Amino acid sequence: MEEQQKEFMHKAIQLSLLGSQDGIGQGPFGAVIVKDGKIVGQGHNMVITNNDPTAHAEVVAIRDACKNLGTYELQDCEIYTSCEPCPMCLSAIYWAKLRKIYYGNTRNDAAEIGFDDAFLYQEIPLPLSERKIAIEPLGREEAQEAFKLWAKKEDTNNC
Amino acid sequence: MEEQQKEFMHKAIQLSLLGSQDGIGQGPFGAVIVKDGKIVGQGHNMVITNNDPTAHAEVVAIRDACKNLGTYELQDCEIYTSCEPCPMCLSAIYWAKLRKIYYGNTRNDAAEIGFDDAFLYQEIPLPLSERKIAIEPLGREEAQEAFKLWAKKEDTNNC
Numbered sequence: 377m378e379e380q381q382k383e384f385m386h387k388a389i390q391l392s393l394l395g396s397q398d399g400i401g402q403g404p405f406g407a408v409i410v411k412d413g414k415i416v417g418q419g420h421n422m423v424i425t426n427n428d429p430t431a432h433a434e435v436v437a438i439r440d441a442c443k444n445l446g447t448y449e450l451q452d453c454e455i456y457t458s459c460e461p462c463p464m465c466l467s468a469i470y471w472a473k474l475r476k477i478y479y480g481n482t483r484n485d486a487a488e489i490g491f492d493d494a495f496l497y498q499e500i501p502l503p504l505s506e507r508k509i510a511i512e513p514l515g516r517e518e519a520q521e522a523f524k525l526w527a528k529k530e531d532t533n534n535c
Numbered sequence: 536m537e538e539q540q541k542e543f544m545h546k547a548i549q550l551s552l553l554g555s556q557d558g559i560g561q562g563p564f565g566a567v568i569v570k571d572g573k574i575v576g577q578g579h580n581m582v583i584t585n586n587d588p589t590a591h592a593e594v595v596a597i598r599d600a601c602k603n604l605g606t607y608e609l610q611d612c613e614i615y616t617s618c619e620p621c622p623m624c625l626s627a628i629y630w631a632k633l634r635k636i637y638y639g640n641t642r643n644d645a646a647e648i649g650f651d652d653a654f655l656y657q658e659i660p661l662p663l664s665e666r667k668i669a670i671e672p673l674g675r676e677e678a679q680e681a682f683k684l685w686a687k688k689e690d691t692n693n694c
Contacts, residue, residue, distance in 0.1 A: 381673060382673070382674060385673045385674040385677070385678075386674070386677065389674065389677050389678050389680070389681060392678070392681040393680075393681050393684070396681060396684060396685050396688070402691075402692060402694060403685070403693065403694070404681035404682055404684065404685040406681075423607050423630075423694045424607055424692065424694070426607075427601045427602060427605060427606060427607045428598055428601055428602075428607060429597060429601065429607050429608065429609075429627060429630040429631040429632075429694060430589060430594050430597060430598065430627045430630070430631075432630075435589050438588060438589060439587050439589060442586045442587055442588065443586060443587075446586060447586060448582050448583055448585075448586045448587060448588050449588065450588075456673070458678045458681060459678065459682075460670075462626060462630075463622050463623075463625075463626040463659050464622075464623050464626030464627050464630060466622075466659060467621060467622040467623030467626065467655055467659070468588060468589045468623050469668065470651070470655055470658065470667075470668060471582075471588040471589070471591075471621075471623060471651075472588040472589075473588075474668065475668070475669075476668065476669045476670070476671070477668060477669065477670040477671070478670075478671050478672075478673040478674075479670065479671075479672060479673070480672075480673065480674045480675050480677065480678025480679075481675060481678045481679060481682055482672075482675070485675075485678075485679065485682055486682075488682075488686075489682050489685050489686045489693075490691070490693045491693045492629070492630075492693070496626055496629055497659070497660070499629065500622050500625060500626070500656070500659055500660070501656070501659070501660040508629075509628065509629060509633065509634070509635065509636060510634075510635045510636065511619075511635070511636040511637075511638065512635070512636070512637050512638075513637075513638060513639075513641075514540060514541070514544045514615070514637040514638065514639065515541060515544040515545070515548065515637075515639045516639050516640060516641070516644075518544070518545065518548050518639065519544075519548050519551070519617045519618065519639025519640045519644075520639075520640060520644065521548070521552075522548060522551040522552050522555060522563035522565075522617060523563055523618075523640055523644055523645075523647075523648050525552070525555060525563065526555050526562070526563040526648050527647075527648045529555070532561075532649070533561060533583065534561075534562065534648075534649045534650045534651070535561060535562070535582045535583065535588060
């Protein structure tokens with residue numbers, strides 16, 4: 377079992393090396409998603425290739441696994457990622473309901489080579505007024521109408 | 536100027552109503568991205584439609600704007616979202632380098648109709664050992680190799 381886990385992490389790290397190559401990816405990050413001992417999704421950073429700032433390795437792997445399995449939830453799956461997920465990827469893992477996370481490098485390792493992961497972890501819990509990106513309320517009264525309609529619906533699946 | 540801002544928020548709320556309709560979207564969330572007074576991207580929740588747990592309104596809008604503008608960074612843009620972004624969407628906004636966020640409903644409004652946004656805000660700052668989803672280090676030594684190679688590269692753009 378432990379050997380198999382090391383093998384999955386090795387694959388994630390191989391993807392991180394692939395993701396570092398010019399013309400292929402833009403960061404040394406890779407991830408695989410495993411279900412019942414098999415890889416069901418994988419990814420590496422593709423932000424610049426895809427013009428998609430959300431295309432981090434874990435998000436790419438989650439989308440790949442969901443596509444392959446025809447689902448939007450991955451309850452029975454685990455993710456192996458070559459680096460501790462940034463808050464975007466961590467939140468995506470929560471929304472996808474993955475069971476467990478294995479990670480190689482840490483957020484501080486990522487900070488040392490110039491990525492903003494650790495900064496984002498500091499930023500998110502701050503009161504809105506103290507954050508770097510300005511954030512301002514607008515139109516809550518009108519926005520509430522959609523929430524009220526939703527609250528009246530039956531059989532909703534909030535995700 | 537203020538009237539125009541209200542109009543953009545109105546559009547985001549209209550998208551949130553569209554995103555609540557069966558067969559179209561799965562949540563009362565909508566967002567638009569604005570550059571130089573024009574909408575350059577928009578989205579509503581499409582998690583179930585697309586089998587993509589990352590397809591929240593803001594992420595869909597960011598992907599749409601990046602595709603339309605042919606870029607992976609949106610420095611000169613603002614986002615109008617019908618609800619305070621969850622940590623995944625907030626982090627995506629940081630990675631995309633958006634200039635400003637306007638929001639309608641709050642994270643607590645979202646919690647009241649059954650969405651996990653407020654829970655996620657509590658979860659992310661926790662020490663790894665206290666989180667709901669188990670997270671475990673594995674293979675850092677091997678993973679470090681990719682980071683060391685990256686650190687040696689020139690002209691990298693960390694995103």
